Amino acid sequence: MGQDKTEDKNETGVELTEGETELYDRQIRLWGLESQKRLRTAKILISGLNGLGAEVTKNIILSGVSSVKLHDVQLVTEEDYCSQFLAARQSLGKNRAEASLGRARALNPMVDISADTQPLKEKTAEFFSAFDVVVINGQSNDELLRIDAICQDLGVKFFASDVWGMFGFYFASLQQHSYVEDVVKFKEMEAKPNQKPKFEKVAVPFQREMNYPAYSAWIDFDINAAGYQRQLKKNGPGVVLLSVLQKFRTTYKRDPSYKTREADIVLLQAIRDELAPNSTLSNESLGVLFAQISPAVAVVGGVVAQEIIKVVTGMEAPHRNLFIFDPDTCAGYVQAIGVN
Incomplete structure (x- = not known):
């Protein structure tokens, strides 16, 4: 690396x-x-x-x-x-x-x-x-x-x-990315005699490292895996939709076009049913993908x-x-x- x-x-x-x-x-x-x-x-x-x-x-x-x-x-x-x-x-x-x-x-x-x-x-x-x-x-x-x-x-x-x-x-x-993160700690303040100790929040910087996988990790990701199906219930079918759109681009060498909207929705539905037949990705979600x-x-x-x-x-x-x-x-x- x-x-x-x-x-x-x-x-x-x-x-x-x-x-x-x-x-x-x-x-x-x-x-x-x-x-x-x-x-x-x-x-x-x-x-x-x-x-x-x-x-x-x-x-x-x-x-x-x-x-x-x-x-x-x-x-x-x-x-x-x-x-x-x-x-x-x-x-x-x-x-x-x-x-x-x-x-x-x-x-x-x-x-x-x-x-x-x-x-x-x-x-x-x-x-x-x-x-x-x-x-x-x-x-x-x-x-x-x-x-x-x-x-x-x-x-x-x-x-x-x-x-x-x-x-x-x-x-x-x-890749392997280094960054500084502030960690909140409590610092005891000087107190007068016979008073309960008081504490204040202090941000202490710590150096961290985290590994970020390559883009190939997304290509290898299984949208039908059992573990991801649990995430689907929480976040919705957005990752499935991304897979469908990228497959559309690869297959047809273009993006869905408003000029051919109805035909392209049919093509998107076919890709969805091929990639994730049990997905909750609706036909309505496929109808809002034209232009930026x-x-x-x-x-x-x-x-x-x-x-x-x-x-x-x-x-x-x-x-x-x-x-x-x-x-x-x-x-x-x-x-x-x-x-x-």
């Missing part, structure tokens, strides 16, 4: 300029100066500038990282206007990454932001080695497996994420950005390891995959 590049960055001793300290004052008060310094050295790749990619991009740029590379080969379509707020209306037909540059740069002039339009499948390890965190939206399982394997060898943190309609997910492949809807994008994109900030700063444990946003309940939950 490659060396943890994020940990290397924590030792650079970078100093913030007066302008950066002023700009990030509220964040420094929130998570501390050292965490902001670590963010200031981080280099992030965001591939897939759909609505979800735009939301992640916005939050990461505002956090004050060193650089963000926007990658996409797709062109801006009218469907993007459901949630992609970085691409202006007049950019219809232009590359999504390039069309997002202007508004992205306006968010924070102190972050180096660039675009790349070369197909992702042509990118080698040399390309990914330039980043501390890689976020991939809208790709097939085969491509996600390929990129995660490269990131595993390089020690680069990897996130796979996507939104279909009102349903979304991300998977975090963080802003509320779902805001939730999933916000959580992905939050987890990236956790990873870069080394503060608090990132979720482990599959996050699902369920359209039926409009709530998110975390499912541990490949964890003993």
